[in-house]
Amino acid sequence: MTIAIASGKGGTGKTTLSVNLAKLVSATYPEAETVLTDLDVEEPNSGLFLNSEVVDEQRVTRKIPEWIEEKCTYCNICRDVCQFNAIAVLPNQVLVFPELCHSCNACVGLCPENALRMTDHHIGRLKHMTSEKLNFVEGELKIGEQQAVPMIAQTMDYSREKFPESALHVYDAPPGTSCPVIESVKDADYVILVSEPTPFGLHDLKLSVKTMRKIGKRFGVVINRDGIGNNDTVEYCREEGVDIIGRIPNMTEIARKYSRGELISSIPEVREQLFHILENISQITGQSVLPGQKEEE
């Protein structure tokens, strides 16, 4: 089972929910394999809440073209086929702009002289860590790199190759509604949209709902900081037939613990809601979120 946790608006508690849910499951069901993957590669913050040990670390690259001077006839085909303006042909030189390149391979494949070849371009790094029973994979995009999607895709691939199908995967997705989010929820069986019951939160939730419907994902809403703002979010969900699968109360204690990078699943009201969320997902999807036996400590 793969659960992706996303939100249109940033700062609504997406990371908080991801970390606490994954950590709680891994502690309560030590038999089952639980993997948290931080796909918010522009701002990976899940790790700030976990004491973890690094098991594996990898440089992440994507392919970009490299010019082979001796073979080039300056025919301009590479420049003309590039839709992303990533290639410039000067009188005695061909320039490649890595940050504009989408790694489509058209210039390499269509060069009549084989004067371009694909080479590795460093875009970030990923780490596999363990925090007690929890496996944690984090992708981090290098500053100056503009495309998050290749970094997200490779982080996700790593996680899926390393851990079996039977594991519970929790994805901390990036905020927003465009390509990085869509990439992150692609493999998910269920998407949790975290929202705040405020006008900004609701506006962005509506965009997320439309996006999930367009790409055909099963999803539900968790209201965070329940009690602030107004009742419009609840009414919207009712009118649209969107499931509200949990509500995290607005508590100063949560905000303070969060600011220090502490987990909040020890707070009884939160703990109860986290289990409630998992039960709801099991019920809605008809699949058990939690393989293995429950072992209370």
Place this chain on the structure above:
Amino acid sequence: MKELVIISGKGGTGKTSITASFAWLAAKESVVADCDVDAADMHLLLAPDFANAETFYSGLTAEIDMDKCIRCNKCVKVCAFDAIKRVNGDFVVDELDCEGCGYCERICPTQAVNMLDALSGHTYISTSRLGNTMVHAELAIAAENSGKLVTQVKNLAKNQAQEQQKNYLIVDGSPGIGCPVTASVTGADYVVVVTEPSLSGLHDLKRAWDLISHFTLPAGVIINKADLNPEITEQIKTFAEEKSMRLLAELPYNENFVRAMTQAQTIMEYDRELKTKINGAWNQLQEHLEKAT
């Protein structure tokens, strides 16, 4: 005309509420741009009239004409994004995966692939309820945010500010460190980072700084919810001082941020204490921007 861009790295720090407050303070002498096109919320506070709507296309999407297709499979083989799928013997392009590179179009022996303009969203040149011009956009559902729509919003706003001979262009920037935020800060005279004293806030401030220094832009910091964790607030201040980022304001944790939002008002119209502090930040910004001329 001076361009001021407000960013945050981390979401939920109050960036848009603070940007709208600056827009309120400089209503007569500014044009406002909402470049957070992924989650454009400033219109909820400034009530623009959604005038001058324009459809914006960015990039291309492939489409396969099955009448011309001879099922040679070449397009499938060259597509680096696995965007061409076989459905019941037909070749179908998944528009979410297609990056619009056009490799398939060029390799197709029967010209069965057409490259079509991809809808990116809509832009608006509106008048806000404050009376100033506000440029904003709606990203199409599940569209790509390549930064091109952000650049388009900024360029439209810049033209407006110049035509109307305004002193300031006030920009609500995008989150993160990728293409949308890069497009937001390009060309700025000053960048304000709105942060909060949490480990995540500090972490993202550092990444925002790396991005800003990549572009060598002068920058200042506003610490929102400063009393939530005094220790980290101190760490933020130390960091800002080391990097020569001016501390523009420290705002207390205050639920009037949310209350003002539910009333569709800016903080300036709602809370006297916050108003004084944001006013102070604005005065410092003005001073700095004028000196920079």
